[in-house]
Amino acid sequence: MSTTATVxxxxxxxxxxxxxxxxxxxxxxxxxxxxxLLIHGTLILACLIAAYPILRVMSVALRPNDRLLSTSLExxxxxxxxDAFGEVLTNTDFLxxxxxxxxxxxxxxxxxxxxxxxxxxxxxxxxxxxxSFGLVFLLATQMIPxxxxxxxxxxxxxxxxIVNSYRGLVxxxxxTAVPFSIWILKGYYDTxxxxxxxxxxxxxxxxxxxxxxxxLPLSTPALAIVFLFNFMAxxxxxxxxxxxxxxxxxxxxxxxGFKHFIDQFRTxxxxxxxxxxxxxxxxxxxxxxxxxxxxxxxxxxxxxx
Amino acid sequence: xxxxxxxxxxxxLQQVLSTVLVLVLALVTFEVALYAGWRxxxxxxxxxxxxxxxxxxxxxxxxxxxxxxxxxxxALSVLDSLxxxxxxxxxEGDLVRGVYLWATLSAIxxxxxxxxxxxxxxxxxxxxxxxxxLAFMLLAPAGIGLAALIGYPMYYExxxxxSNMSLRNFREFQIxxxxxxxxxxxxxxxxVLQQQTFTPVFARTVIWTAVNVFFHVWGGLALALLLxxxxxxxxxxxxxxxxxxxxxxxxxxxxxxGEFHFQYGxxxxxxxxxxxxxxxxxxxxxxxxxxxxxxxxxLGIPFMMVIFLGGLQSISGEYYEAAEIDGASPYQQFxxxxxxxxxxVLTPAIVLGTIWTFNNFNVPFLINxxxxxxxxxxxxxxxxxxxxxxxxxxxxxxxxxxxxxxxxFSLVYIWRSGTLRGVYE
Numbered sequence: 001m002s003t004t005a006t007v008x009x010x011x012x013x014x015x016x017x018x019x020x021x022x023x024x025x026x027x028x029x030x031x032x033x034x035x036x037l038l039i040h041g042t043l044i045l046a047c048l049i050a051a052y053p054i055l056r057v058m059s060v061a062l063r064p065n066d067r068l069l070s071t072s073l074e075x076x077x078x079x080x081x082x083d084a085f086g087e088v089l090t091n092t093d094f095l096x097x098x099x100x101x102x103x104x105x106x107x108x109x110x111x112x113x114x115x116x117x118x119x120x121x122x123x124x125x126x127x128x129x130x131x132s133f134g135l136v137f138l139l140a141t142q143m144i145p146x147x148x149x150x151x152x153x154x155x156x157x158x159x160x161x162i163v164n165s166y167r168g169l170v171x172x173x174x175x176t177a178v179p180f181s182i183w184i185l186k187g188y189y190d191t192x193x194x195x196x197x198x199x200x201x202x203x204x205x206x207x208x209x210x211x212x213x214x215x216l217p218l219s220t221p222a223l224a225i226v227f228l229f230n231f232m233a234x235x236x237x238x239x240x241x242x243x244x245x246x247x248x249x250x251x252x253x254x255x256x257g258f259k260h261f262i263d264q265f266r267t268x269x270x271x272x273x274x275x276x277x278x279x280x281x282x283x284x285x286x287x288x289x290x291x292x293x294x295x296x297x298x299x300x301x302x303x304x305x
Numbered sequence: 306x307x308x309x310x311x312x313x314x315x316x317x318l319q320q321v322l323s324t325v326l327v328l329v330l331a332l333v334t335f336e337v338a339l340y341a342g343w344r345x346x347x348x349x350x351x352x353x354x355x356x357x358x359x360x361x362x363x364x365x366x367x368x369x370x371x372x373x374x375x376x377x378x379x380a381l382s383v384l385d386s387l388x389x390x391x392x393x394x395x396x397e398g399d400l401v402r403g404v405y406l407w408a409t410l411s412a413i414x415x416x417x418x419x420x421x422x423x424x425x426x427x428x429x430x431x432x433x434x435x436x437x438x439l440a441f442m443l444l445a446p447a448g449i450g451l452a453a454l455i456g457y458p459m460y461y462e463x464x465x466x467x468s469n470m471s472l473r474n475f476r477e478f479q480i481x482x483x484x485x486x487x488x489x490x491x492x493x494x495x496x497v498l499q500q501q502t503f504t505p506v507f508a509r510t511v512i513w514t515a516v517n518v519f520f521h522v523w524g525g526l527a528l529a530l531l532l533x534x535x536x537x538x539x540x541x542x543x544x545x546x547x548x549x550x551x552x553x554x555x556x557x558x559x560x561x562x563g564e565f566h567f568q569y570g571x572x573x574x575x576x577x578x579x580x581x582x583x584x585x586x587x588x589x590x591x592x593x594x595x596x597x598x599x600x601x602x603x604l605g606i607p608f609m610m611v612i613f614l615g616g617l618q619s620i621s622g623e624y625y626e627a628a629e630i631d632g633a634s635p636y637q638q639f640x641x642x643x644x645x646x647x648x649x650v651l652t653p654a655i656v657l658g659t660i661w662t663f664n665n666f667n668v669p670f671l672i673n674x675x676x677x678x679x680x681x682x683x684x685x686x687x688x689x690x691x692x693x694x695x696x697x698x699x700x701x702x703x704x705x706x707x708x709x710x711x712x713x714f715s716l717v718y719i720w721r722s723g724t725l726r727g728v729y730e
C-alpha cells in the first residue's frame with residue numbers, strides 16, 4: 001500500500017473549475033491497479049451481500065411446489081416453474097390486497113406531501129413565535145414508539161366507531177410521515193435563495209404564487225423524496241392496518257394479506273415468495289427511478305453553505 | 306380471487322375517496338374561516354377605533370369556533386350521505402353511539418383547536434404582523450393533523466398511564482395518582498412480561514441500538530467513501546447497494562427469518578459449507594439476538610450510505626487539493642477535512658438512526674419467531690405488555706418511560722453537539 005500514500009483520492013468538486021477537472025482526470029488514471037482491484041472487490045462483495053437474500057426469495061418463488069425447502073444455494077433451480085405466481089394470482093385475494101394498498105397509499109402520500117410542503121414553507125420563510133419550539137416538537141414526535149400510539153388510537157377509534165373502515169387509516173397515514181417530511185423540505189427550501197421569490201413578487205406575484213410557481217418547481221428532488229417516504233410509510237405499515245381493518249377480509253392491505261401465507265407454525269413459502277416478488281418489483285422500480293433525486297433531496301438541506 | 310368483484314373494489318375506493326373528500330373540505334373551510342375571522346377582526350378594529358384586546362380576542366376565537374363546528378357538521382353529514390350503511394345505522398335510532406361520536410369528535414377537534422387558535426390569535430395581536438397570517442394558514446393543516454393524531458392520543462395515553470386499565474377493567478377503569486405510582490413501581494421492580502425485569506431489557510435495547518448504529522454509520526460511510534470517486538460501474542454498484550432499503554421491510558424480515566432456518570436457511574448452509582457448526586438461530590437466546598442485529602444492519606446501511614454520499618459530494622474538491630499540496634496523508638485528510646465537513650449530515654443522521662433503531666419494531670418482533678423473552682427490546686416488550694398481556698395502564702406508563710429516555714438522550718446529544726442549532730437559528 002506504499003504507493004497509495006502518494007496517489008490521492010480524487011474528489012468531485014461541487015462546481016468544478018477547468019483546472020479541477022484536469023487534475024481530476026489525471027488522478028483517476030493515477031489510481032494504482034491494485035487499489036482499483038481492492039475497491040471493486042470490496043464493492044462487489046458488498047453488492048453480493050445486499051442482493052443475495054433478495055435473489056433467494058426469487059429462487060424460492062421459482063421452485064416447484066414439492067421441493068420448496070432445499071439445501072442448494074443456487075438461484076435458478078434446474079426445474080424452475082412459474083406455478084407459484086399463477087397460484088397466487090388465481091387462488092388468493094392478492095390483486096384485491098394490492099388494489100387496496102395502492103389506492104390508500106397513493107392518496108395519503110399525496111395529502112401528506114401537500115401538508116408538509118405548505119408547513120415547511122412557513123417554517124422556512126417566516127420567523128414566527130414558537131418556530132423553534134415547533135421544529136423541536138416535530139423532532140420529538142419521531143421518538144414516540146409506534147406501539148405507544150396504538151393503544152390510544154385503537155381505543156379512540158373504537159369509541160367513535162371508525163374501526164373496520166378506511167377512515168382511521170386514511171387519517172393516520174396522511175399524518176405519519178409529515179414531521180420528518182417537514183424537516184427535509186424545510187432544509188431544502190432554506191437552500192433556495194429567497195431573492196427568486198422577491199423578484200417574482202416585484203413582478204406582481206403574490207406570496208402563494210411565488211411559492212407555487214417558483215419554489216415548488218425548484219424543490220422537485222426534495223418533493224420526490226418526501227413522496228417516497230410518505231408512500232413507503234403507508235405501504236409498509238402493518239401495525240395500524242392490523243388494528244384498524246385487520247378483521248375485515250375485504251379491506252385487507254397486502255401486509256395483512258401476507259400474514260395468511262406466514263403463520264407461526266405453518267409457512268407457505270412458495271406463495272409467499274411469489275407474492276413478495278410481485279410486490280417488490282414495482283416498489284423497487286419506484287425507488288431506483290427516484291435514486292437520482294434521493295441523494296440531492298436528502299442531504300442538500302443539511303449542508304447549506 | 307372470488308373477491309375480485311367491482312363491488313368489493315369499489316367499496317374500498319369509495320371509503321378512501323369519501324374520507325379524503327371530507328378531509329379536504331374540512332381543511333378548506335377551516336382556512337376560509339381562519340381568514341374570514343381575521344378580516345372580521347380587522348374590520349372591527351377599524352369600526353370600533355379602539356377596541357379592548359379582550360373583546361376582539363373573544364370575537365375572533367368565537368367566530369372561528371362556530372365556523373369550525375359548522376364545518377364539522379357539514380363534513381360529517383357529507384360523510385354519512387356518502388355511506389348508506391352508516392346512514393341506515395344512525396336512522397335505526399342508535400342515539401347513544403351518535404352522541405358519543407359527536408362528543409368525542411368535538412372534544413378531539415375543539416380542545417386543541419381552541420388552544421391553538423387562542424395561541425395564534427394572542428400571538429398575532431402581540432406581534433401586530435399581518436404578514437404572519439399566511440404563515441399560520443400554511444401551518445394550520447399540519448398543526449391540526451398532528452394535534453388530532455399525536456397530541457390528543459398522547460394526552461389520552463398520559464391519562465391511561467395513571468389508571469388501572471386492563472382487560473379486567475376495560476370499561477370501568479379508575480384514574481388517579483396512586484395508580485400511576487403503582488404502574489411505575491411495577492415497571493421498575495416486577496418482570497415486564499413474565500421473566501425479565503426492566504433493567505436487562507433496557508440494557509439489551511442499549512446494546513442493540515449501539516451495535517446497529519455503529520455498523521450503520523461506519524458501514525454506510527465506508528461504502529460512500531468507496532463510491533465517491535469517478536469509476537466504472539458506479540451507478541450499477543449504487544443500485545445494487547440500495548436494494549435492502551428498497552425492499553418492503555416486512556418482506557425482507559420475513560424472508561430473512563426463513564433463511565435462519567436450522568436446516569434449509571442459507572446462513573447455516575454457508576456455515577456448514579465453510580466447515581463450521583450450524584447455529585440454532587431461532588431458538589438460542591444469544592444467536593437469536595445476533596440474527597436480529599445482522600438483519601437490521603443489512604437493512605439500515607443503504608440509508609446511511611445514501612445520506613453520506615450526498616454529504617460527500619457537496620464537499621468541494623479544493624480542500625483536498627490544498628491538503629495534498631501541504632502533504633497531508635489520506636488518513637489526515639479524512640480526519641481533518643471529511644469528518645468535520647460531514648458533521649452537519651452526520652449528527653442528524655446519527656440522532657435519527659438512534660431513534661429509529663431504538664424504536665424498531667418489525668425486526669426484533671418478526672425475527673423472534675419463538676417469542677423468546679431474551680430477544681425482546683423495549684418496544685416489543687411494550688407491544689406484548691399491551692396486546693398480549695392486556696395491561697393497558699401499565700403499558701402506557703412503560704411507553705412514557707421509553708419516550709422520556711429517548712427525549713432526554715436526543716436533547717442532550719443535540720445540545721452537546723450543537724449542530725441542529727443552525728437549523729432553527
